[in-house]
Amino acid sequence: MAKSPKKISFELDADLLKQLCEVQGTSGHEL
Amino acid sequence: MKNYLLQYIKKNAKKWKSKPEVIHGEAFQDCIIVKFGKPRTVIFAHMDTVGFTVRYFNQLLPVGSPDAEPGTKLVGRDSLGAIECELELDKEHHAFYKFGRPIERGTPLSYKINFRESKHYIQTAYLDDRLGIYNALKVAESLKDGVIIFSCWEEHGGGSVPYLAEYVYRKWNIRQALISDITWVSDGVAHGKGVVISLRDKNIPRKSFVDKIVAIAEKNKIDYQLEVEGSGSSDGGELQRTPFSFDWCFVGAPEEGAHTPDEKVHMHDIETMIALYEVLMKEL
Numbered sequence: 001m002a003k004s005p006k007k008i009s010f011e012l013d014a015d016l017l018k019q020l021c022e023v024q025g026t027s028g029h030e031l
Numbered sequence: 032m033k034n035y036l037l038q039y040i041k042k043n044a045k046k047w048k049s050k051p052e053v054i055h056g057e058a059f060q061d062c063i064i065v066k067f068g069k070p071r072t073v074i075f076a077h078m079d080t081v082g083f084t085v086r087y088f089n090q091l092l093p094v095g096s097p098d099a100e101p102g103t104k105l106v107g108r109d110s111l112g113a114i115e116c117e118l119e120l121d122k123e124h125h126a127f128y129k130f131g132r133p134i135e136r137g138t139p140l141s142y143k144i145n146f147r148e149s150k151h152y153i154q155t156a157y158l159d160d161r162l163g164i165y166n167a168l169k170v171a172e173s174l175k176d177g178v179i180i181f182s183c184w185e186e187h188g189g190g191s192v193p194y195l196a197e198y199v200y201r202k203w204n205i206r207q208a209l210i211s212d213i214t215w216v217s218d219g220v221a222h223g224k225g226v227v228i229s230l231r232d233k234n235i236p237r238k239s240f241v242d243k244i245v246a247i248a249e250k251n252k253i254d255y256q257l258e259v260e261g262s263g264s265s266d267g268g269e270l271q272r273t274p275f276s277f278d279w280c281f282v283g284a285p286e287e288g289a290h291t292p293d294e295k296v297h298m299h300d301i302e303t304m305i306a307l308y309e310v311l312m313k314e315l
Contacts, residue, residue, distance in 0.1 A: 010302040016168070017153065018146045020161040023035045024080065024107070024139075 032078045033061045036181055039168065040065060048173050061183050062191050064198065068176035072207040072315045073199050074308065075192070075266040076163040077185035081290050082141035083118075083126060085109075085134045091118070091126035094139065095186030098290045104143035109135035115143065142292040151223065151298055158286055158294040160185070162301065163211040166283075170308045177312045178205060185212075185266050192269035200275040207240070207315055208279040209308065210267045213296065214258060216287045222297040225254025226304040229281035232260045234268040240278035244311060251310045254303045256285070282307060 033055070040053055040063075054064040061078070081095035083105065103118040105128065116130035128134060142156035153162075167179045178199055183191045199205040214220070214227050228244055229236075248255045258281075267279040284300035 010298075010305070012148075012153070012298060012301060013165075013169075014146075014148050014153070017161065017165050018144075018155070019035070020164055021146060021155050021157045022144045023032050024141055 032080075033063060033181070036063055036078075036164070040171075043168075044171075047171055049175050051171070051174075059195070059198075060191065062195055063181040064195065065171065065179040065181075066203070067171070067174045067178070070176050070178045070199075070203050070205055072209060072312055073178040073180055073205050074167050074170065074209050074211050074312070075180050075182050075195075075270075076167040076211040077160050077182045077266055078164065079160065079184065079186040080141050080157060081186050082139060083128075085128065085136055085138040085140065087136065089127045089129070089133070091128055091140065093126065096290055097142075098288075099142065099292055103292055105140040106143045107134070107138050107140040109138045111135070114138070114140065116140070145292065152295055153298065153301070154293055154295040156292040156294060158296050159213040159289060160211075162213055162296060162304075163283060166211050166301075166304050166308060169305045170312060173309060174312055178203070182266055189266070189269045192266050193273050196270055196273045196275055196277060200277070206275070206277055208267070208270055208277050209311060210265045210279060210281040210283070211304075211308065212265050212281060212283045213286050213289075213294070214263070214281065214283050215260075215289055216285045217258075217260070220256050220258050220285045222285065222287065222295075223299045224256050226300055226307050227256050227258045227281075227283055227285050229258040229260070229283075232258075232263040232265065232268075232281065234264060234271050236267060236271070236280050237278050241280050243315065244280050244282065247310055247314050248307055251306075253307045253310070254299070255307065258285075282311070
């Protein structure tokens with residue numbers, strides 16, 4: 001019998017992603 | 032960004048399944064290497080921010096390839112304080128800022144963030160490549176063996192990947208790399224159809240390695256889309272030009288509005304990106 005697609009439990013950590021987007025580079029290299 | 036990530040790792044690594052070794056310092060400039068167990072594969076996620084540098088008068092020069100409309104809000108800071116100004120463009124597409132005072136030469140300016148979350152989408156500036164960083168941090172939570180590298184300069188010519196690649200190759204004999212970055216929705220790649228496995232962009236990775244990645248996605252029944260492009264590049268292109276025998280593949284969610292203040296990615300593509308990286312780091 002074919003396996004059903006793998007069930008993935010997913011919850012986006014929107015706070016972390018928002019923080020990552022908001023962090024500005026601290027040097028010209030990163031910016 | 033470097034300091035934020037170092038603090039995040041220090042705080043959160045206690046909860047991760049394996050305790051990593053964090054390597055950084057002057058020899059690595061602003062880059063960070065995070066090593067878990069006995070690594071076979073390295074994830075590269077770049078930390079660059081496209082935007083502008085203040086030139087002379089009110090002129091702006093691009094950092095990377097920003098794509099923004101006149102009136103876009105730009106933020107930054109110089110010795111006189113915080114800056115929130117507006118982008119102006121002339122007919123020849125030269126960029127300028129509009130602000131109540133002169134901004135010091137060399138000041139970097141980036142898009143003001145407007146983060147929007149809906150049932151199916153995330154929309155904000157800098158999903159390229161903060162989402163690639165997010166993916167790496169989520170994979171880190173359960174990673175047993177592997178290396179994560181946060182790299183610099185991907186958006187403007189590169190330069191850090193060669194010495195980072197040499198370090199992991201010589202130190203741990205790693206020759207497999209995954210590029211955790213964001214690609215484009217196109218005529219052949221859609222929102223919501225799954226993570227993209229890129230067969231090629233301007234650079235062409237080794238087919239046998241890409242085939243392995245596709246087989247692992249198939250075996251684990253993870254939704255994916257195959258990308259075939261003739262332009263665009265990533266840290267993978269830099270890896271290919273190192274004198275070390277790295278196999279690499281770009282694996283990442285697709286976005287609409289690349290390098291604009293309104294990059295947009297579907298939740299399912301984020302979900303499948305993380306799921307695929309988790310199995311790739313185990314099975315490669």
